Amino acid sequence: MNDNFYKPVIGKSLAEKLKIKIKEKDDKSKRIAELIMANKEIKFQSGEKEERAAELIIANKEIAFQSGEKEERAAELIIANREIAFQSVEKAERAAELIIANKELTFQNEEKGRRAAELIIANKELTFQNEEKEKRAAELIIANKELAFQSREKAERAAELIIANKELIFQNEEKGKRAAELILANKELTFQNEEKGKRAAELIIANRVQGEFFVNISHELKTPLNVIFSTVQLFDMYCKSGLLDKKQDSIIKYTGSIKQNCYRLSKLINNIVDLSKIEAGFFKLNLSNNNIIDVVEKLVTSVTSFTESKNLSIVFDTNVEEKIIAFDLEKIERIVLNLISNAIKFSDAGDEIFVEVSDRNEFVEISVKDNGIGIGEKDLDIIFDRFKQVDNSLSRNTEGTGIGLSLVKSIAELHGGSIDVKSEVGVGSTFTVVLPSKNVSDENMIYDSNMKNRNESIKVELSDIYS
Ligand code: ADP
Numbered sequence: 001m002n003d004n005f006y007k008p009v010i011g012k013s014l015a016e017k018l019k020i021k022i023k024e025k026d027d028k029s030k031r032i033a034e035l036i037m038a039n040k041e042i043k044f045q046s047g048e049k050e051e052r053a054a055e056l057i058i059a060n061k062e063i064a065f066q067s068g069e070k071e072e073r074a075a076e077l078i079i080a081n082r083e084i085a086f087q088s089v090e091k092a093e094r095a096a097e098l099i100i101a102n103k104e105l106t107f108q109n110e111e112k113g114r115r116a117a118e119l120i121i122a123n124k125e126l127t128f129q130n131e132e133k134e135k136r137a138a139e140l141i142i143a144n145k146e147l148a149f150q151s152r153e154k155a156e157r158a159a160e161l162i163i164a165n166k167e168l169i170f171q172n173e174e175k176g177k178r179a180a181e182l183i184l185a186n187k188e189l190t191f192q193n194e195e196k197g198k199r200a201a202e203l204i205i206a207n208r209v210q211g212e213f214f215v216n217i218s219h220e221l222k223t224p225l226n227v228i229f230s231t232v233q234l235f236d237m238y239c240k241s242g243l244l245d246k247k248q249d250s251i252i253k254y255t256g257s258i259k260q261n262c263y264r265l266s267k268l269i270n271n272i273v274d275l276s277k278i279e280a281g282f283f284k285l286n287l288s289n290n291n292i293i294d295v296v297e298k299l300v301t302s303v304t305s306f307t308e309s310k311n312l313s314i315v316f317d318t319n320v321e322e323k324i325i326a327f328d329l330e331k332i333e334r335i336v337l338n339l340i341s342n343a344i345k346f347s348d349a350g351d352e353i354f355v356e357v358s359d360r361n362e363f364v365e366i367s368v369k370d371n372g373i374g375i376g377e378k379d380l381d382i383i384f385d386r387f388k389q390v391d392n393s394l395s396r397n398t399e400g401t402g403i404g405l406s407l408v409k410s411i412a413e414l415h416g417g418s419i420d421v422k423s424e425v426g427v428g429s430t431f432t433v434v435l436p437s438k439n440v441s442d443e444n445m446i447y448d449s450n451m452k453n454r455n456e457s458i459k460v461e462l463s464d465i466y467s
């Protein structure tokens with residue numbers, strides 16, 4: 001900078017002074033311009049310097065970065081060196097191991113060589129043995145073929161034998177079957193012949209029995225009819241000859257005989273009808289729950305007039321006062337009356353008839369015991385059979401059809417019960433009817449103790465004891 005720039009103008013004229021001033025002003029302007037230029041230059045240089053500084057900062061940063069890089073590289077190199085040193089040690093160890101391994105391999109190779117030599121010898125031996133074996137195999141194949149051929153031959157023979165055996169077995173079986181069939185057929189024929197024989201014998205007996213039955217039944221029907229017919233003829237004669245009033249007593253006696261014979265006919269017809277119903281399967285029971293003790297006791301009481309007329313005594317006994325069981329009142333009355341009727345028929349005057357009803361819990365026993373003529377042992381089996389009567393020579397009473405006891409048995413069995421007899425000739429007989437102790441929920445009939453009906457049925461059932 002110029003030191004005169006701001007120096008004051010002293011001791012000069014105004015013009016000069018002005019000139020000086022202008023000049024000074026121009027100088028100043030120049031100076032300012034120069035200063036501006038210098039400033040610009042300085043600014044420019046400052047910018048340049050700043051740029052340089054910035055560049056330097058960057059360059060420094062770059063250098064600092066490169067220094068960091070170099071340090072990292074150095075650290076890495078240290079690590080890499082260590083690694084290389086380690087690897088070198090490892091390689092040395094490997095090398096030592098490889099030397100040992102090589103030695104081992106060399107030894108093994110030598111061993112293998114020895115083994116190979118031994119194997120060659122062994123192979124030769126095997127080859128020899130194989131050749132020997134092949135020879136043997138060839139021989140065996142031939143031998144096998146021979147054996148196979150022989151086996152086939154044998155198998156064929158065996159198959160032929162099996163077929164032949166089967167044929168024989170089959171024939172034997174067939175013969176056996178035929179024989180068995182023939183035996184069976186023979187047995188069947190024998191059985192059939194026997195059956196036919198039995199049937200023929202049975203038929204002969206049945207025919208004979210039936211024949212006897214029809215003879216008996218005709219006789220049984222005709223006898224009361226003849227009595228009725230002759231009595232009616234007598235009445236007719238009395239009417240025609242005006243003797244009716246005179247003969248009143250005999251007429252009363254004869255009407256009694258007519259009635260009695262009508263009862264006999266009724267009993268016979270009832271029995272024939274019932275027997276036919278039973279055989280046809282139409283016989284039905286009217287079950288009702290009644291006191292069996294009371295029913296039998298009343299029957300016994302009702303027949304006392306009959307027993308007294310035959311000079312017999314009849315006794316009733318029981319082990320209980322009341323026993324209600326299901327039975328067909330009318331049918332059971334007939335069973336008991338039939339047994340009492342037989343007991344009266346085959347007893348002698350002065351004998352005693354014992355009627356007993358026993359409660360045996362599960363069943364009730366009704367027994368009619370007499371000490372009359374009794375029944376022979378051989379006849380005990382047949383007295384319950386239809387149409388069969390004991391040989392007439394043994395029976396004093398040649399009347400009867402042989403229906404009574406077979407009906408008693410059927411009626412007892414229809415109740416689910418049974419009948420049994422124990423008898424000895426000259427000692428007496430005991431007939432026992434067994435009835436199951438059970439009740440029915442739906443009764444078919446209510447028991448009405450109608451004495452008239454009972455007396456009528458007693459007259460019918462006991463009608464033949466006067467014959
Ligand atoms: P019927 O109806 O002809 O009397 P039953 O079947 O009642 O025949 O009896 C068959 C036979 O059994 C009678 O002919 C008689 O020979 C014999 N018989 C039955 N009850 C008695 C008895 N209480 N004592 C002896 N013989 C009897």
